[in-house]
Amino acid sequence: MTALLIRDIKLGIRAGGGALIGILFYLAIVAVTPFAMGPDLNLLARIGPAVLWTGALLASLLGLERLFQIDREDGALDLLVLNRHEIALSMAVFSKCLAHWITTGLPLVLVTPLLGLLLNMSVDAMFATALTLLIGTPAITFIGAVGAAVAVSLPRGGLLVSVLILPLVIPVLIFGVMASYGAVVDGAPFRAPILLLTALMLLFAVLGPLAAGYALRNVGD
Amino acid sequence: MQLIAENLACDRGDTRIFEGVSFALKSGEGMLVTGPNGAGKSSLLRVVAGFLPAAAGTVACDGNDIAQFSHYLGPQNGMKPALTVAENLEFWQNYFGIADFSIVAALERVGLSHVHHVPYSDLSTGQKRRIAIARLFLNHRPIWLLDEPTSGLDGHAEEVFAGIVSDHMKAGGIVVAATHLPIDVDGMKMLRFAERAL
Numbered sequence: 001m002t003a004l005l006i007r008d009i010k011l012g013i014r015a016g017g018g019a020l021i022g023i024l025f026y027l028a029i030v031a032v033t034p035f036a037m038g039p040d041l042n043l044l045a046r047i048g049p050a051v052l053w054t055g056a057l058l059a060s061l062l063g064l065e066r067l068f069q070i071d072r073e074d075g076a077l078d079l080l081v082l083n084r085h086e087i088a089l090s091m092a093v094f095s096k097c098l099a100h101w102i103t104t105g106l107p108l109v110l111v112t113p114l115l116g117l118l119l120n121m122s123v124d125a126m127f128a129t130a131l132t133l134l135i136g137t138p139a140i141t142f143i144g145a146v147g148a149a150v151a152v153s154l155p156r157g158g159l160l161v162s163v164l165i166l167p168l169v170i171p172v173l174i175f176g177v178m179a180s181y182g183a184v185v186d187g188a189p190f191r192a193p194i195l196l197l198t199a200l201m202l203l204f205a206v207l208g209p210l211a212a213g214y215a216l217r218n219v220g221d
Numbered sequence: 222m223q224l225i226a227e228n229l230a231c232d233r234g235d236t237r238i239f240e241g242v243s244f245a246l247k248s249g250e251g252m253l254v255t256g257p258n259g260a261g262k263s264s265l266l267r268v269v270a271g272f273l274p275a276a277a278g279t280v281a282c283d284g285n286d287i288a289q290f291s292h293y294l295g296p297q298n299g300m301k302p303a304l305t306v307a308e309n310l311e312f313w314q315n316y317f318g319i320a321d322f323s324i325v326a327a328l329e330r331v332g333l334s335h336v337h338h339v340p341y342s343d344l345s346t347g348q349k350r351r352i353a354i355a356r357l358f359l360n361h362r363p364i365w366l367l368d369e370p371t372s373g374l375d376g377h378a379e380e381v382f383a384g385i386v387s388d389h390m391k392a393g394g395i396v397v398a399a400t401h402l403p404i405d406v407d408g409m410k411m412l413r414f415a416e417r418a419l
Contacts, residue, residue, distance in 0.1 A: 003315035007304070015303035075297025078272055079313070085289035086318045 001087055004080075004095040012103030018066075019107040022059045026108055029055035030115045041120045048119035049129045049180035053173055055115070056108045056133050060140045061165075065158040067100055067148040068216060077152075081217060090213030093149070097141045097209065105137040128183030132197060136176040139201040142208030143168045149212035152219055172200055222248045222363055224287060224395050228278035231264045238264045240277065244412060248363070251386065251396035251406060256414025262399035263296070265414075266368050269397060282364065291364040296372070298353035302342035306333075306352055309341055314359040321361040331355045332381060346373040354382060357389075365389060367398040380405070 012018060033051045034044055071077040080092050109130055116126030147164040151157030175197040182190030223245060230240035238261040246252055254262045267273040269280050270293045282290050300309045310324045328334045331351040336344060344352065350373045357365060365386075371379050383405045386396050390406070398404060 003312050007301070007308075007312045010308070011301055011303055015301070073297070074301070075295045075299040076301070078270075078293060078295050078297075079299050080316075081272060082270060082288050082291060082293050083317055085286070087316065 001091055001095050004087075004092055005099050008096055008099030009102055012099060018063045018104050022062055022104050023107055023111055025062055026055045026059040026111065027115060029058060030118055034118060045120045045122065045125070048116060048121040048125060049132075050177050051119060052112055052115060052129045053133070053136075053177050053180070056112065056137060057140060057169060057173055059108055060105055060137055061144065061162045063104060064100075064141075064144040064148050064165075065151060065161040067096060067145060068152045068212075069148070069157075072152055077216065084217070088213065089217055090209040093145055093209040093212045093216070094205070097138075097145050101138050101141040105141055109133045109137060122184060125180065125184045129180040131183075132176040132179045132194065135194070135197050135201055136172050139172045139197075139204045140165075140169050142201075142204040143172075145208050145212040146215065149215035149219070152216065168204075172197065172204075175200065222283060222290075222393075222395070224280075224282050224364060224397075226269060226278065226280040229265070229268055229275050229280060230277035231261065231268050231273060232276040233264065237276070239414065242278070242412070244410070246395045246397070246410070248393040248395060249390050250410065251390050251398070251408070252410040252412055253404060254397065254399040254412045254414070255401060255403070257416055258401070260414035260416070262401075262414060263368050265412075266293075266366050266397065266399050270366050287364055290362055291366055292357045292360075292362040293366045293368075294353060294357065294370055295368050298349050299356070300341050300349065300352060302340070305338050305340050306344070307337050309352070310356060310359060313356050317360040317362075319360060322358040324355075324359065327355040327358040328352075330358060330385065332378070347375055347378060350374055351378060354385065357385075363393065364395045365397070367396065367400075369400055370398055371400060371402055371404065 030051060037044060068077060071080065081089060112130040112133055113126040116129065143165045144161065147161035150164065151160050154160060175193045178193035179190055179197055182188040182193055225245045227243050229242040231238045242265060244252060254265055256262055264273060268275050270291060271286065271288045280287060307324060314320050314324065325334060328337060331354050333348060333351055336348065354370065371382055374382060386404060387406045390396055
């Protein structure tokens with residue numbers, strides 16, 4: 001299991017540039033918003049967490065469809081399925097998700113405070129949003145794994161994966177943005193939404209790999 | 222240890238690829254599956270390995286799922302081009318559990334001990350195949366399911382491979398190989414798929 005985690009992190013760093021593409025896309029979304037909104041700095045600061053969350057969400061959907069597709073194309077997926085008695089397929093999926101998040105999701109979290117500057121956000125708001133993304137982006141990856149597993153045999157399944165999983169990530173988005181506001185706006189709740197966000201992440205960390213493992217086991221040809 | 226397949230059938234979509242395939246292999250026995258392209262050789266292997274559901278019939282090893290006793294060598298090699306040969310093999314060795322053979326020894330067995338630290342993407346087609354064959358040694362699994370194992374290999378490498386298969390059978394292993402090029406190993410059983418009437 002650790003072997004798979006380490007291999008996928010190595011691959012993510014060496015072979016992809018996946019992290020960089022995600023960051024650039026994230027930057028593009030965040031950078032164009034102020035131009036679209038006009039020069040109202042207070043408005044920007046107010047909608048900042050929502051813009052960051054939307055950007056990070058869309059950026060983390062990029063490349064999700066390749067999560068299992070590469071392994072399928074080079075035959076490695078067959079071997080993961082064959083070895084399911086040694087290491088359950090859902091555990092393999094969990095490792096792959098974790099590696100995928102470390103190489104693509106975590107960089108998004110790390111650049112969030114920088115992008116917050118573009119939106120005239122206060123330091124507290126930037127770090128609160130980064131914190132909620134730290135908890136929320138793994139959930140997106142775990143949900144995404146289900147879509148990626150279902151669409152693994154489709155040659156151009158990218159958009160389908162996004163459409164399949166978007167309804168499921170909406171709650172993550174809602175609680176993530178709510179908690180980010182709660183951290184900086186007086187009277188807005190913080191504890192409840194961040195606990196719910198954490199609960200969602202933990203729930204999907206269990207359900208996602210189980211469902212994706214089941215889908216991969218039955219993918220046939 | 223006995224691998225028994227009874228009355229296997231396989232469907233692809235609405236088309237029946239084959240049906241009524243039965244065989245039994247004891248420890249130390251091997252079987253070549255031959256036949257023209259599209260006859261169902263690879264599908265048979267995928268059904269035996271459990272990747273495809275059998276439309277009818279059963280396959281088992283002493284009553285258990287055979288996946289846990291098996292190595293599968295498919296048409297693709299299952300290696301990552303961005304990693305070195307050693308990294309690729311180390312990964313599969315760790316992933317498949319208890320190590321049985323060192324990576325250096327496995328590479329020597331396929332005559333490629335010098336490529337240890339070469340990126341997998343830099344190897345030729347035949348060398349890539351030989352690395353994939355080296356993977357079979359890393360962890361002991363008695364049943365080898367081989368799909369066109371010699372594709373891309375030159376004459377000499379084919380001979381070496383025949384020796385590898387024969388050694389595995391002598392050591393009590395079971396080999397099922399689907400191939401259109403005969404592998405020169407004595408005492409292999411034959412399963413011939415006929416040309417399919419369309």
